[in-house]
Amino acid sequence: MTSGIIFLLIVVIIGGSSFAHYLRNWYLAQKVKEQYDNKHNAYDAILQQYIPYYRNLDAALRDRFLKRTLIFRATKHFEFVEMEEEDHMSLLISAAAVQLTFGLQHFLMDHFHKIYIMKRDYHYGLFNVPFQGHVSEDGIYLSWNNFLNSYANYSDGDNVGLHEMAHALAYVNFPEHEHAGEDEGFQYRWFKAFTNTGREVFNRMQAGEMNLLGSYAATNYQEFWAVCVENFFERPSSFKIQLPELYDAICKLLNQDLLKQGIFLEPVNDNYSEY
Template sequence: MITVITILGSSSLLVFLIWSWERFRYDYRRMVRDSNHPSPEGSGSLLPEWAQHHDWLRTHNIYYRALNLDNQARFLRRVMDFMRYKEFKYIDLSPDPMIPLLISSAAVQLTFGLNDFRLDFFDKIYVSGSAYRVHWHKQAFQGHVSLQGIYLSWDHFFHGYQEYDDGHNVGLHEMAHALTYGALMGKTTMEKSFRAKFKDYVKAAHPIYTNMRNGGESVLDRYAATNFHEFWAVSVEAFFEKPILLKTCEPVLYAAMCELLNQDPLELMTVKAV
């Protein structure tokens, strides 16, 4: 009995130490970044040296294409800042400057209405050429988020933006997990106002989630019924890729997401692509 208690006590201590170390790393990274690098916000036109990045985003990210020029400049500035603070690691894939740019653009798209857009909790993004295996799981993964970083299959990420109206976008899905992942690690890893609004999102989402768990139909993909974390990530995919359908069928949820993310994809859809 004493041995069992000792083992349980030791493992709890280990979990606590890992948690404390991760929190320390997070706080330190944020402190260094904030002291060395001013906010990239501000207005201004696109810089000439961004021409290639602008072309790639305009070609492959339909959300970016719909922004006006001022917002494209602001978006690109955020993408450059996001990339600077992330380390991209490639698995079975040749490095290509377009890869970090497009992956960073998925994060910036999700957080474009928020002040805190850098997903500071993570400093590494692992990109695999295609779907990959994780430990004992039988199914291959298209993406996932863990303490070690954000993981994505490049094939699936790229396809997600090529087919931008089917409600499946692994880039937005994993960035949605990454955005709320910090909430599990402590209060300071998520903006206070975001945490408050996330409670309103949970209130709006819960009846739909419960209905799906009981086998009910929804405009959201059935994967949303797996657990509430997946509901959140799937709802983000629908929010950006099927906003008319989501707003029509689930207006309360759609309004809560507009409030939470401080943006409305439907407003962008009225802007003519450049």
């Protein structure tokens, strides 16, 4: 009898939570559809203006990018710290995440629910140097002035938006990290495609090798990865010439290559029902 009640309770709890999940998905889908229908042209113009990656896509891929950006944005909570929110801010920040994961099936970085936006460089913890951004258990943090500057100077290999999104993507996928394994597809590619080559270059840099990644990349392996991402997107040609194996490894990991016609290595099927 007792076990029967417990069983019933379990069914109700599981059934209830999946119904809530279904309702939430339905609500998000409606919201995204409404935004897409009503503001498509305005959002397209904003992305074209600020995001060079988006500007260089063909029309079909731009449409896919915009949809993913709206979905990503709808699933996150944006908190503006001591600054006024404007509509384009969360759109552009979402676009940085979508750029990084554009070749991946699993693009929502769903470990993170909160994105904090500060007006400019800020102090964090006991560190003396001001931060432009960081990622921690409770969310992704970005400074707005540095975010904008990074996209305005889009060829110096320095981009705080892409840098922090790279940390966020790795956060749940680094094998040594406690949250590792939440995205198995990515993690598999991480092992296979990136880590062997990446570790080798990183070790050489720690031993003193200089290359286009710059000395900050030798700080630790996490920074190395984030700096790789910045250079992969902002200076793909020089990256490929200087470190061809590492460049190829990142292409495989992210399933995209900016120097290739059509960008993707393998086709990506969008299945929006998963959010």
